[in-house]
Amino acid sequence: MDAPVTEVFRQHLIDPEICIRCNTCEETCPIGAISHDARNYVVDPAKCENCTACIAPCPTGAIDSWRQVPRASAYSLAEQLGWDTLPPQRELPAAAASSEMPPEVARIVADATEGQGGAAPPPWSAAHPYVNLHSVAKPAIATVSGNFRLTGEDASSDVRHIVLDFGPVAFPVLEGQTIGVLPPGTDAHGRPHHPRLYSVASPREGERPRYNNLALTVKRVTEDHDGTPMRGVASNHLCDLAKGDTVKVIGPFGTSFLMPNHPGANLLMVCTGTGSAPMRAMTERRRRRIALNEGGTLMLFFGARREEELPYFGPLLKLPKDFIDINFAFSRSPGEPKRYVQDRIRERGADVARLIADPDTFVYICGLKGMEDGVAQAFADVCRAHGHDWETLLPALRQQGRYHLETY
Amino acid sequence: MINYDEKIPNNVGLADNRTLQRALEHWQPEFQSWWADMGPEGTTNHDVYLRTAISVDPKGWAHFDYVKMPDYRWGIFLAPAEAGRKVNFGAHKGEAAWQDVPGEYRPNLRRLIVTQGDTEPASVEQQRHLGLTAPSLYDLRNLFQVNVEEGRHLWAMVYLLHAYFGRDGREEAEALLERRSGDADNPRILGAFNEKTPDWLSFFMFTYFTDRDGKYQLASLAESGFDPLARTCRFMLTEEAHHMFVGESGVGRVIQRTCDAMNELRTDDPAKLRAAGVIDLPTIQRYLNFHFSVTMDLFGADVSSNAATFYSTGLKGRFDETKIGDDHLLAGASYPVLEVRGGALQAVEVPALNALNEKLRDDYIRDAAAGVERWNRIPEKAGIPFRLRVPHKAFHRKIGPLAAVHVDPDGHVVDAATWAKHEREWLPSAEDRAFVASLMGRVAEPGRFANWIAPPARGINNQPVDFAYVRFG
Numbered sequence: 001m002d003a004p005v006t007e008v009f010r011q012h013l014i015d016p017e018i019c020i021r022c023n024t025c026e027e028t029c030p031i032g033a034i035s036h037d038a039r040n041y042v043v044d045p046a047k048c049e050n051c052t053a054c055i056a057p058c059p060t061g062a063i064d065s066w067r068q069v070p071r072a073s074a075y076s077l078a079e080q081l082g083w084d085t086l087p088p089q090r091e092l093p094a095a096a097a098s099s100e101m102p103p104e105v106a107r108i109v110a111d112a113t114e115g116q117g118g119a120a121p122p123p124w125s126a127a128h129p130y131v132n133l134h135s136v137a138k139p140a141i142a143t144v145s146g147n148f149r150l151t152g153e154d155a156s157s158d159v160r161h162i163v164l165d166f167g168p169v170a171f172p173v174l175e176g177q178t179i180g181v182l183p184p185g186t187d188a189h190g191r192p193h194h195p196r197l198y199s200v201a202s203p204r205e206g207e208r209p210r211y212n213n214l215a216l217t218v219k220r221v222t223e224d225h226d227g228t229p230m231r232g233v234a235s236n237h238l239c240d241l242a243k244g245d246t247v248k249v250i251g252p253f254g255t256s257f258l259m260p261n262h263p264g265a266n267l268l269m270v271c272t273g274t275g276s277a278p279m280r281a282m283t284e285r286r287r288r289r290i291a292l293n294e295g296g297t298l299m300l301f302f303g304a305r306r307e308e309e310l311p312y313f314g315p316l317l318k319l320p321k322d323f324i325d326i327n328f329a330f331s332r333s334p335g336e337p338k339r340y341v342q343d344r345i346r347e348r349g350a351d352v353a354r355l356i357a358d359p360d361t362f363v364y365i366c367g368l369k370g371m372e373d374g375v376a377q378a379f380a381d382v383c384r385a386h387g388h389d390w391e392t393l394l395p396a397l398r399q400q401g402r403y404h405l406e407t408y
Numbered sequence: 409m410i411n412y413d414e415k416i417p418n419n420v421g422l423a424d425n426r427t428l429q430r431a432l433e434h435w436q437p438e439f440q441s442w443w444a445d446m447g448p449e450g451t452t453n454h455d456v457y458l459r460t461a462i463s464v465d466p467k468g469w470a471h472f473d474y475v476k477m478p479d480y481r482w483g484i485f486l487a488p489a490e491a492g493r494k495v496n497f498g499a500h501k502g503e504a505a506w507q508d509v510p511g512e513y514r515p516n517l518r519r520l521i522v523t524q525g526d527t528e529p530a531s532v533e534q535q536r537h538l539g540l541t542a543p544s545l546y547d548l549r550n551l552f553q554v555n556v557e558e559g560r561h562l563w564a565m566v567y568l569l570h571a572y573f574g575r576d577g578r579e580e581a582e583a584l585l586e587r588r589s590g591d592a593d594n595p596r597i598l599g600a601f602n603e604k605t606p607d608w609l610s611f612f613m614f615t616y617f618t619d620r621d622g623k624y625q626l627a628s629l630a631e632s633g634f635d636p637l638a639r640t641c642r643f644m645l646t647e648e649a650h651h652m653f654v655g656e657s658g659v660g661r662v663i664q665r666t667c668d669a670m671n672e673l674r675t676d677d678p679a680k681l682r683a684a685g686v687i688d689l690p691t692i693q694r695y696l697n698f699h700f701s702v703t704m705d706l707f708g709a710d711v712s713s714n715a716a717t718f719y720s721t722g723l724k725g726r727f728d729e730t731k732i733g734d735d736h737l738l739a740g741a742s743y744p745v746l747e748v749r750g751g752a753l754q755a756v757e758v759p760a761l762n763a764l765n766e767k768l769r770d771d772y773i774r775d776a777a778a779g780v781e782r783w784n785r786i787p788e789k790a791g792i793p794f795r796l797r798v799p800h801k802a803f804h805r806k807i808g809p810l811a812a813v814h815v816d817p818d819g820h821v822v823d824a825a826t827w828a829k830h831e832r833e834w835l836p837s838a839e840d841r842a843f844v845a846s847l848m849g850r851v852a853e854p855g856r857f858a859n860w861i862a863p864p865a866r867g868i869n870n871q872p873v874d875f876a877y878v879r880f881g
Contacts, residue, residue, distance in 0.1 A: 017782070018865065020656045021775065022623070022649030027642070038774060056470035059650035060657070061866050084785065189872050 008132075010103075011069040012043045012050055015086045019062035025054040035077070042080035066103070068135060089137055102136050104194040105180055105253055112197075112406045113256070121401035123362050125265065126258035127204070130172045132251065136195065139182055139248040140169045144241045145213060152308030158220040159274060159311045160239050161201070164247060165213040171249070173200045173214055175281035176257040176364070176404075182248040183234045195250055196234035199277035199366065199406070203285035217277035217311055257364065257404045259285065263294035266361040268352070270341055270375055272303040275367030275406075276311050282364070283324060290323060298324040299348075299355060303341040303367070305332035325351070341371060342378035352379070353386035356393060362402045369407040417462045417483035420567065431570040435581055439562075442585040443478065447532055448539045448555055452478055453881030456552045457868065459650070461485055461560070464643055472869045474879065480556045484567045487642035495633030497729055497736035498722040505635040509572050513721050517634055518573050520724060522580050523597055524625060524641075525565030526587065530601035531558045531614075533589035538611055541848035543858030547608070549868065549877035550654045554615065557647045564640045572636065599806060600702045607844045608861075609662060609687060613699035616655025617776060621706045622648050624727055624772045631725025656779055657864055659696075662687055663783055664862040667790035676794070682843055685859045689787070689794045691844070694836045696796060697817060700776065701804035707769040709808040710745040716761040726764065727771045743767055746802055748813050751821055753802055773801055804835065852880070 014025070014034075019041055026034040026041065033047035034054065054063050067089055069075065075087070113120075122129075134140040146163035173179070180195035187193055201207075202215040220239040221232025241247065259267065259282045267286070269279040279300060286298060304310035307330060316326055327344040330336065345352055355361045356379065365375055380390040397403035422428060444452075455474040462468045464485050493505040509517055532555050542548035562584065569577035587594050590602045600618055605611050626648060630641040669686040670676055678688035708715065718724040719738070726732060734741070741760035746753050760767070777798045787794045800819030802810045814827035817834055831837075836844075847860045855874025857863050867873045 017785070020649070020653050020779065022645075022652055023627075024646045024649045027646065038778060057646050057649070059653035061870070 008068050008070050008135075009074070010050065010066045011045055011074050012048045013065045013067060013075065013080065013086060014041050014043060015062040015065045016040050016083045017062075017085050018060045020060055022059065024057040024059070025063050028054045028057045037081050040081050040083060042077050044077055045074040068137065102180075102195065102250070105197065105250075108197050108408075109253065112408055120256055120398050120404055122256050122258040123260035123265070123401045125260045125262035126401075127174055127261055129174045129177055129252065129255055129258060131177075131253055131255060133170060133172075134250045136182065136192075136250055139250050140166060140171055142166050142169075142171070142247050142249050144243055144245045144247065146243060147239075147241055150217070150311040155306070155308040157273075157309050158239060159309070160218050160220070161311070162216045162218055162238055162241065163202075163207050163213055164216065164249065165211065166249075167212060169212075171212065171214070171252065172204075173252045174204050174254075175200070175259050175285050176278045177252045177254040179214070179216075179252050180250040181234050181238060182250060183237045184248075187233075193233055197253065198238075199274075199281075200252070201277035201280045203281050203288065205288075209288070217274045217280070219274045256401070257366075257406055259364075260362050262360075263292075264296045264360055266297040266299070266355055266358060268299050268355050268361055268363045270301045270345070270363075270365045270367075270371075272341065272367035272371055273309075274311065275365075276302060278366055278406075279364065280312055283319070287319065287323065296360070297355065299327070299351065300324055301327045301329065301341045301344050301348075303329040303331065303344075303371070306330055307333070340374060342374040345375065345378040346381060349382035349385055353382045353388055356383060356397075357388050359400075359402075363397060363404065365405045365407070367407060372405065372407050415481065416563075417460075417481050418485065419464055420484050420486060420571070422484065425571075428567075428571050431578055431581075432567075435566060435570070435578070435585075438582065438585050439482075439559075439566075440478070442529065443532075443559065446529070446536060446588070447559070448477065448552060449536055451539055451552070452476065454552075455879040455881060457549055457871070457875070457877045458553055458556060459869070461643075461647070464488060469643075469646065470869075476881070477552060477556060480559070482556070482560045482563045484563055485643045486636065486639035489635070489639065493635060493638075495722040496631060497725050498633070498720045499737075500633055500722040501736055503633075505633050505638070507635055509634060513634075513723055514573070516718060516721065517637070517723055518569070518576060518580060520629065520718065521565055521568050521573075521637065522584070524629065525562060525569070525580075525584050526597045527601050527622065528558045528562040528565065529584060530587075530589045530596040530598075531555075531619075533596075534601065534603070534605040534614070535611060538605065538608065541608065541850055542852075543608060543848075543861045544851050544856060544863075545854055545877045546857075546864060546867065546873060546875075547658070547861075548852070550650075550658075551611070552878070554651050554654055557650065560647065561644050564644055568636060568640060598706055600706050603702060606841065607848050608658070609692070609695055609844050610699070612655050612658030612662065613695050614655065615651045616659055616779065617696075617699040617703040618706070619648060619651035619655060620776055620779075621703050621772060623652065624707075624768055624775075627727050628724050628729075628768060631729040633722030656782070658861075659692070660783055660786060661862040661864060662860065663689070663692060663786045663796075665860055666692070667787050667792050668862065670792055671790055676792070685847060687844060687847070687860055689792075689796070690833075691836065691840050693796055694834065694840060695844075696780070697799045697803065698835050700798050702806075703772075703776075704769060704801055704803075705805060705807040707772065708765040710766050710810070711758055711762045711808075712765045713762060715764040716759075719761060719764055727768055747809065748821055753800075753815065753819055753821060769801060773798065799834075852878075 021041060026036060030053055031047055033044045035042060065086055142164035145165040148161045150161050151157055151159045178197045178199050180197050182195050183193040198216045200214050201217045206213045207215040218235055218238045221235040224230045267282055271279050307313050327348060329339040329341045329344045331338045331340055383390040456477060458475045460471050460481055461483055462471045464487060495501055495503050495505055535555060538551055539548060542551060566581040569581045587596050589596045595602045605614050626641040626645050630638050632638045666686045666689055669681055669684050673680060673684060678690055681688040738760040742757040743760040743763035744755035745758050745763050745766045747756050780796050780798055784795050799817035800815060802815040802819060803817050805811050814822045814824060816822050851858045854876045863873050867875055
């Protein structure tokens with residue numbers, strides 16, 4: 001039997017060394033979770049809902065203090081009232097599982113799911129994920145067991161398939177989950193780099209079944225969204241790793257972008273570039289179970305500039321046609337008109353509309369932010385053309401955990 | 409015609425209130441002209457990284473961006489109304505809070521608002537020249553933030569005068585722009601606001617001690633049965649917090665730098681420390697004594713029938729009134745105040761209603777002294793056996809019966825000769841002030857700090873300490 005997992009949460013605290021006892025936090029807190037005595041201002045862990053309403057009004061930043069703490073031994077009000085300084089982060093029990101993400105990760109996730117109004121519920125039949133097993137304070141150390149270039153040598157982008165081996169360290173993942181990578185070194189202000197999130201590209205049993213490993217799809221970042229040259233700290237760190245090198249990893253994260261487990265479920269997948277990672281994980285999961293004849297349709301729309309820049313192009317072409325319905329869209333193929341995923345969705349309107357209207361279909365969209373509106377518009381158009389109402393369908397899809405979007 | 413909703417963010421329905429608009433249309437150019445004359449000197453072209461309130465909800469009231477100070481959007485904000493709020497103390501306890509001014513209390517309410525309002529432009533005037541000697545861009549930005557918020561607090565009080573006090577209110581609002589801090593003919597109403605703020609140590613002491621008086625006065629007015637005043641003050645309190653932060657962290661950084669120098673030079677000799685360009689701890693103690701005692705006077709006479717009237721009539725409550733577990737009428741209650749009897753200070757019980765100033769002063773002292781203890785952790789950590797402390801509340805008083813006697817920092821009544829002999833140990837001398845003044849020189853390079861002050865522990869709004877908090881246009 002598994003040992004009971006200690007739940008760890010981010011306890012909201014006030015740094016008594018910096019706090020000037022101005023009362024704005026107590027005044028601002030909408031639920032009365034903050035109180036004070038003659039010595040300190042304190043946050044009641046039983047009441048605080050981490051709404052962060054108190055953060056902006058605090059003139060000192062003292063209120064923006066957090067500690068990962070096992071729920072069972074949260075700092076009590078009496079303890080906090082006696083402090084002169086904030087206690088250091090305690091060692092957490094090895095079996096600790098945090099119920100909450102580090103703030104930087106939460107920010108990235110909020111940003112990625114903004115287009116659908118925050119994370120949707122997972123599919124009803126999704127497996128239960130493990131999350132936050134490894135924190136910034138106690139990351140897992142993984143060893144690189146492979147680093148392969150996926151894009152052609154003459155392609156403008158360097159996209160890599162990187163396999164990380166966790167050895168004896170527990171790092172269970174599900175398709176669609178992400179992990180955080182902690183780049184070594186510090187930023188321009190001498191602070192440790194923030195973690196960067198990457199979708200897992202392998203299925204739950206690992207890149208190589210029965211080995212404790214997983215794969216990432218990483219594009220070397222050499223310019224920002226506006227095309228200004230810049231060197232992505234984490235992506236370059238990962239792309240430069242050689243076999244045998246080690247990486248600090250946190251997570252896993254993600255309780256929403258998960259695949260259904262029930263037989264007969266359809267997957268409608270739309271992605272561009274490295275947004276293909278979770279699609280590869282899900283496709284690979286289903287491929288490994290082909291012999292079980294579970295049914296269900298897989299339909300993939302995959303966009304890239306040219307086929308040389310499309311990760312996993314070769315392996316995708318080898319998949320049986322009756323297993324997955326693949327639709328490529330290339331926007332820079334020489335001598336051909338530009339085609340985007342939304343164009344291909346429209347071309348396949350009848351099949352897309354049929355799939356969307358099927359209650360067993362689950363939609364996954366992953367890639368650059370710019371694709372969101374075009375894809376949604378294409379879905380709306382094909383629905384309209386085939387007698388369905390997208391405006392009614394979309395809220396239902398979201399509510400039922402059947403529409404998942406992660407864009408960056 | 410000014411588009412007020414755009415120019416003056418507000419939640420008082422300014423666009424729909426023609427009378428109020430007309431009053432402010434007249435007052436606004438005078439305010440701008442006063443700001444040009446008396447606001448921070450030579451700064452109209454600076455881009456300052458300021459916090460501007462654009463609404464009262466937590467997300468809207470701390471909006472950070474570069475702003476030229478004359479373009480700062482001085483808004484009129486009242487904290488959200490509390491449904492079913494009551495008058496919580498005094499003879500009207502239990503009645504619905506007043507949304508308009510009760511006729512019989514009109515003069516007293518006006519007086520309270522004018523007195524509070526007068527302190528706001530006074531602070532700006534006192535700080536007018538400090539921009540020229542800021543020890544860093546970070547500090548310069550904080551000074552400007554304090555200034556624009558003092559300006560906004562003036563707007564808040566002028567809003568009340570214009571919206572609720574008719575012609576009298578308009579005249580009082582004009583007079584607020586006519587008085588001048590330290591002017592012999594037309595000074596500011598309260599003494600401390602006529603003192604000079606000649607250097608940055610004084611500024612930090614002022615924002616720590618005197619703005620903390622603001623916290624207690626505003627908190628008492630925030631309990632008022634006159635709901636618009638209560639809501640106005642409640643929102644002002646959120647901004648006052650930044651001012652106290654500037655003071656508390658500012659003095660702390662001066663102490664830190666001095667302690668660092670004491671350990672580097674292995675000395676506690678003030679002369680050697682002064683030669684090294686830092687402010688010795690005894691001088692910091694003398695500045696503290698001065699600002700603390702001047703602020704003591706701001707609470708008014710120890711026994712005051714005015715304070716009793718303000719309380720009984722529901723106009724001004726106590727600090728944390730609604731959290732105090734008594735009858736909120738103070739019938740028959742007593743409170744100790746100090747008197748000189750037989751050549752010594754002695755506590756005598758007087759009716760609590762008449763001792764409300766003293767009660768507020770005592771609440772304040774506890775708060776102010778606790779912060780001084782936080783400062784003391786700095787020498788403590790540096791292994792330096794020096795402790796700062798607040799002087800006795802009867803020390804160096806200029807208001808009330810205690811003004812007639814000399815009291816030393818420990819609370820002993822002393823004769824004039826003894827006072828004269830020790831005054832230089834207890835209060836900053838002309839030499840002290842001249843020395844501190846000699847250290848003042850502008851540092852305007854991001855991330856650099858004057859020698860006499862340590863950098864802050866963290867930047868404003870999570871920006872790095874070397875952020876360009878002010879860009880010179």
